Amino acid sequence: MTERKNIAIMGAGLVGSLLSLYLAKHGHKIDLYERRSDLRVSTIDGGRSINLALSDRGWRALKGIGIEEEVRKVAIPMYGRIMHDEQGKLTHQPYGKEGQAIYSVSRGGLNTALMNLSESNSDITYHFNRQAIDVNLRENEVQLRNITTGETETIKPDLLFGADGAYSAVRGAMQKTERFDYQQSYLEYGYKELTIPATADGGWAIEKNALHIWPRGNYMMIALPNPDGSFTCTLFFPYEGEHSFAAIKNEEDLLAFFNRVFPDAVPLMPELAQEYFENPVGALVTVKCFPWSYEGKSLLIGDASHAVVPFYGQGMNAGFEDITVLDQMLENFEGDNWEELFHAFEHRRKPNADAIADLAVLNFEEMRDKVADPRFLLRKKIENKISGQYPEKWIPLYTMVTFTDLPYSYALETGQKQDKIMKKVMKHIQSIEDYDRPEVQQLLEKQLVQKEKLKPYRG
Ligand SMILES: Cc1cc2nc3c(=O)[nH]c(=O)nc-3n(C[C@H](O)[C@H](O)[C@H](O)COP(=O)(O)OP(=O)(O)OC[C@H]3O[C@@H](n4cnc5c(N)ncnc54)[C@H](O)[C@@H]3O)c2cc1C
Ligand SMILES: NC(=O)C1=CN([C@@H]2O[C@H](COP(=O)(O)OP(=O)(O)OC[C@H]3O[C@@H](n4cnc5c(N)ncnc54)[C@H](OP(=O)(O)O)[C@@H]3O)[C@@H](O)[C@H]2O)C=CC1
Numbered sequence: 001m002t003e004r005k006n007i008a009i010m011g012a013g014l015v016g017s018l019l020s021l022y023l024a025k026h027g028h029k030i031d032l033y034e035r036r037s038d039l040r041v042s043t044i045d046g047g048r049s050i051n052l053a054l055s056d057r058g059w060r061a062l063k064g065i066g067i068e069e070e071v072r073k074v075a076i077p078m079y080g081r082i083m084h085d086e087q088g089k090l091t092h093q094p095y096g097k098e099g100q101a102i103y104s105v106s107r108g109g110l111n112t113a114l115m116n117l118s119e120s121n122s123d124i125t126y127h128f129n130r131q132a133i134d135v136n137l138r139e140n141e142v143q144l145r146n147i148t149t150g151e152t153e154t155i156k157p158d159l160l161f162g163a164d165g166a167y168s169a170v171r172g173a174m175q176k177t178e179r180f181d182y183q184q185s186y187l188e189y190g191y192k193e194l195t196i197p198a199t200a201d202g203g204w205a206i207e208k209n210a211l212h213i214w215p216r217g218n219y220m221m222i223a224l225p226n227p228d229g230s231f232t233c234t235l236f237f238p239y240e241g242e243h244s245f246a247a248i249k250n251e252e253d254l255l256a257f258f259n260r261v262f263p264d265a266v267p268l269m270p271e272l273a274q275e276y277f278e279n280p281v282g283a284l285v286t287v288k289c290f291p292w293s294y295e296g297k298s299l300l301i302g303d304a305s306h307a308v309v310p311f312y313g314q315g316m317n318a319g320f321e322d323i324t325v326l327d328q329m330l331e332n333f334e335g336d337n338w339e340e341l342f343h344a345f346e347h348r349r350k351p352n353a354d355a356i357a358d359l360a361v362l363n364f365e366e367m368r369d370k371v372a373d374p375r376f377l378l379r380k381k382i383e384n385k386i387s388g389q390y391p392e393k394w395i396p397l398y399t400m401v402t403f404t405d406l407p408y409s410y411a412l413e414t415g416q417k418q419d420k421i422m423k424k425v426m427k428h429i430q431s432i433e434d435y436d437r438p439e440v441q442q443l444l445e446k447q448l449v450q451k452e453k454l455k456p457y458r459g
């Protein structure tokens with residue numbers, strides 16, 4: 001049994017709130033410090049990431065604290081992508097096998113559910129309107145500013161967790177320590193959230209159980225369903241250039257552009273102009289850093305250690321998986337060597353965090369461009385056939401990432417090998433019927449059986 005610690009978590013977002021429950025389960029006392037006010041009693045800023053896609057890695061972590069069923073009741077399954085072309089014509093692409101889905105959940109709703117569950121635990125205390133403004137890693141002291149009163153206080157926990165998101169203050173302090181690797185890169189794209197409201201009878205104006213994409217080559221709009229019948233749309237758009245945020249200066253520009261490129265969506269967006277000019281443009285950043293801990297006293301987790309662009313719908317899921325992995329390590333943890341534990345954790349998670357960061361960037365190109373190409377959709381169908389014929393050897397990349405707990409690094413590596421084989425296969429394919437041609441079957445037999453190009457994951 002390990003000694004009970006006083007733990008401070010910076011940031012009561014999705015990861016911080018869930019982490020508190022897991023750490024309390026292991027017998028520790030937790031204080032959470034959150035810069036924002038309590039979202040359960042205040043309205044949060046509009047125009048920012050309203051809903052999220054939750055998938056298997058996230059569900060696993062929610063299940064571990066018994067909240068899975070409650071969240072499932074309000075989660076909307078999205079079984080596949082629906083692409084909208086410039087004439088409003090629709091194409092479907094399933095995410096996985098029949099019944100497999102990613103789930104649209106409300107960010108605020110999920111955070112509220114986690115907060116309600118953790119606040120009823122006498123070992124967990126929330127402190128809102130407290131911003132970490134200075135972190136002394138050596139002394140493990142954090143200076144907090146009370147946003148309401150302007151006063152400052154200093155805390156000195158036994159252990160400090162930085163769950164304070166992509167622009168983490170705890171990570172900021174680590175950046176000033178010796179041999180800390182840090183890399184950030186911004187896309188030349190930003191995002192803006194818009195809305196398709198519910199229909200007059202409270203229903204969904206477009207297919208409810210899908211993630212909608214308007215792929216336009218260099219940019220795209222997507223829409224995820226909400227329980228109230230609305231959709232949250234996100235426009236991913238270059239900052240500069242011919243088609244860009246900079247090029248849309250007024251309502252006339254906006255409507256001319258949207259009517260031309262998203263003609264089926266515009267009639268469903270009555271507040272388009274108002275929302276477009278009121279809602280902020282968010283930046284899209286990847287942050288990679290290492291190490292994630294300092295002298296066994298502090299540890300970064302979630303976006304604070306690995307912010308990824310949102311295109312795989314995996315940022316939160318990856319953060320939740322961090323917690324699952326930490327929980328497994330704590331199950332076998334004896335004694336008091338937190339430095340060793342944190343080292344083991346960061347070494348195990350870092351390759352996977354790097355992999356999902358790269359996969360997320362690649363998925364942007366797929367979503368904004370490739371999904372509009374009939375050859376790409378044919379290739380996906382052929383891949384499903386291969387996976388059906390060789391289920392032990394071939395799990396599609398999207399399935400590995402979304403519907404399994406295989407390491408992201410294994411998924412990325414295997415996906416690259418699959419890509420090479422698919423390129424060879426597709427040279428012989430003009431239609432789905434070609435799959436049964438002898439040259440295709442021989443090629444697969446050679447690559448998958450004789451040469452064993454794809455190795456199963458062996459831990
Ligand atoms: C447009 C968009 C869409 C996304 N869609 C998905 C998706 O579909 N699926 C998915 O899995 N992920 C998605 N993500 C990623 C997901 O939002 C993040 O990975 C997730 O929120 C990370 O959780 P976190 O708790 O680590 O950080 P956050 O959610 O950012 O929480 C950090 C908390 O720390 C607080 N904080 C920050 N600084 C301080 C400070 N100095 N002192 C005290 N508190 C502080 C913040 O107020 C915040 O509450 C998306 C992201 C974006 C931008
Ligand atoms: N990987 C990515 O591309 C992105 C990831 N996210 C993640 O999504 C989650 C929730 O997003 P959301 O609540 O909308 O967060 P926000 O985008 O509202 O950011 C939260 C706060 O971070 C600070 N911030 C924003 N941009 C910067 C910047 N460029 N440099 C320094 N600080 C900045 C701002 O604080 P202040 O007001 O004090 O300046 C802002 O209020 C977070 O996990 C965030 O980590 C969010 C956006 C992009």
Ligand SMILES: Nc1ccccc1C(=O)C[C@H](N)C(=O)O
Nearest residue numbers: 052053081211310311312313363
């Ligand atoms: N949640 C998101 C937010 C922004 C951009 C994409 C997503 C996705 O989930 C995409 C989905 N995984 C897809 O591949 O179709």
